Amino acid sequence: MTSTKIESSSAAAPAPIGTGSRGTKVLGATALFFLVLAVAYGLFISPADSQLGNTVRIIYMHVPTVMAAYVAFLITALSSAMYLWKRTEFWDLLGSSGAEIGVLFFAVTIVDGALWGKVTWGVFWRWEPRLTTSAVLLIMYIGYLAVRAIPADPKTRATRCAIIGLVAVVNIPIVHKAVDWWRGLHQGKTVLGTIHPDMGGTQLFAMYSALIAGLLVCAWLFVHRFRAGFLAERASELGLDQALEERRLESSPAAPSSRGARDDLGGPQT
Amino acid sequence: MTKPRGMFDDALLMARKDLQLERRAKIGLGQVLPFAILVLLLFAFALDPDRGVLKQATPGLFWVTVLFSAVLTLQRSFGLESEDGILEALRLTGMSPAGIYLGKVTALTLELLLLEAVLAVGVAVLYDTHFIGIPLLLVIAFTATLGIAGAGAVYGALAARLRSRETLLPLLLLPLLAPVLIAATRGCEVSLQREAMSGWPWAALLGIFALVYLTLGSFLFRPLLEDA
Numbered sequence: 001m002t003s004t005k006i007e008s009s010s011a012a013a014p015a016p017i018g019t020g021s022r023g024t025k026v027l028g029a030t031a032l033f034f035l036v037l038a039v040a041y042g043l044f045i046s047p048a049d050s051q052l053g054n055t056v057r058i059i060y061m062h063v064p065t066v067m068a069a070y071v072a073f074l075i076t077a078l079s080s081a082m083y084l085w086k087r088t089e090f091w092d093l094l095g096s097s098g099a100e101i102g103v104l105f106f107a108v109t110i111v112d113g114a115l116w117g118k119v120t121w122g123v124f125w126r127w128e129p130r131l132t133t134s135a136v137l138l139i140m141y142i143g144y145l146a147v148r149a150i151p152a153d154p155k156t157r158a159t160r161c162a163i164i165g166l167v168a169v170v171n172i173p174i175v176h177k178a179v180d181w182w183r184g185l186h187q188g189k190t191v192l193g194t195i196h197p198d199m200g201g202t203q204l205f206a207m208y209s210a211l212i213a214g215l216l217v218c219a220w221l222f223v224h225r226f227r228a229g230f231l232a233e234r235a236s237e238l239g240l241d242q243a244l245e246e247r248r249l250e251s252s253p254a255a256p257s258s259r260g261a262r263d264d265l266g267g268p269q270t
Numbered sequence: 271m272t273k274p275r276g277m278f279d280d281a282l283l284m285a286r287k288d289l290q291l292e293r294r295a296k297i298g299l300g301q302v303l304p305f306a307i308l309v310l311l312l313f314a315f316a317l318d319p320d321r322g323v324l325k326q327a328t329p330g331l332f333w334v335t336v337l338f339s340a341v342l343t344l345q346r347s348f349g350l351e352s353e354d355g356i357l358e359a360l361r362l363t364g365m366s367p368a369g370i371y372l373g374k375v376t377a378l379t380l381e382l383l384l385l386e387a388v389l390a391v392g393v394a395v396l397y398d399t400h401f402i403g404i405p406l407l408l409v410i411a412f413t414a415t416l417g418i419a420g421a422g423a424v425y426g427a428l429a430a431r432l433r434s435r436e437t438l439l440p441l442l443l444l445p446l447l448a449p450v451l452i453a454a455t456r457g458c459e460v461s462l463q464r465e466a467m468s469g470w471p472w473a474a475l476l477g478i479f480a481l482v483y484l485t486l487g488s489f490l491f492r493p494l495l496e497d498a
Contacts, residue, residue: 136445136448137445139445140445142441143442147428150432150434155497156497159493163493167421167424167425167490171446171449174479177449177475178452178475179449181453181471
């Protein structure tokens, strides 16, 4: 995929009209194949864990979603740094796509972590280090998306988002360490991040299938979100061009005179 | 021939300007400080003082109050710069962006430290807190405040030119400051001998946070001033 300068004109090449391609179809089909494998082995074929029982099946979902979220945020951080260096639309769109997908996967991680808590302890939330870290990071990146949603000049918006992307990623290890120490004061190691079930055979196969499926779904969403963002930018440029054209037509001799237009707007009467 | 101004000269100039403005306007003294005291009172209303919860939670309540007050101080500090294109004017002065950033951080740190000193008296009187382990408390207060100001100045400048800055700044800043809240609270608990462990790792974590964001802020303030 080639980089596209923000200043570049949309007239250079016909813009695509959709986000799909042969590549995304292959990627999507492969992701779907691994998803089916993960569901079949995770829910039906693999046995319950000797210690964790059927709750082990939540891990098959939890690990892939959290990994996909971290990969997405890492891409956002790298894209943010690259944007501040290269100032191209490509890095801006890649960064914002990563933030959106990361937020999505983190939200799923928190939901399945809470479900685990309900099944294991009877409560949806315990202040487990990784869940707490995920909740803090989720809100940080929701802030990123909130800034992204504010209408602004694309260059200004891209710079703001790149700065937030960099500031936020630096915080990940610090939040993690702080929360880890904090919980270390009050309770022993617990829950999802610290259990190491003795997996083997079909359980391990289910876990790896789910992991591959999670990362492939993440990649598939990434490509589509990036292309959707690119098309949205072109559409907004097109909208601006149309508005300019309409204003030009209004001021042409065939249209009502500019003096008349000024009068209509309540201009000074002499 | 005059010596060219360095980054630290710019920082000093900027800090002096901010502190002078604050001394004249007295927004911190007249509005932020009463707000902080009010929050201490509200916590007492919410957590019955007779049940001991208030006393047990004092370090956490103190730092939550500091964070809320820091958001107000930041909004005030950068609200001033965003009015009438002052940020653009600052760029035109030729001052180094890192100098402007460090100056803002210095002024914010001093203002917040002053606020914390008054709040400390407040918790001593209202929550019956006896301060022990003063050296650790001072180090924690300084490093935590530097971290709050360092990270806050980046997001304060970013949010200053946004129309929804009042709601965006807390949304962006408070999750970022979560490790500061955790480390400062636990460090203070250790210092007040409510936790049996060393408090210095917490101080070190706060120091690392401050250092990381001061470095990052110094680099990011140029694109922030120029494009954001």
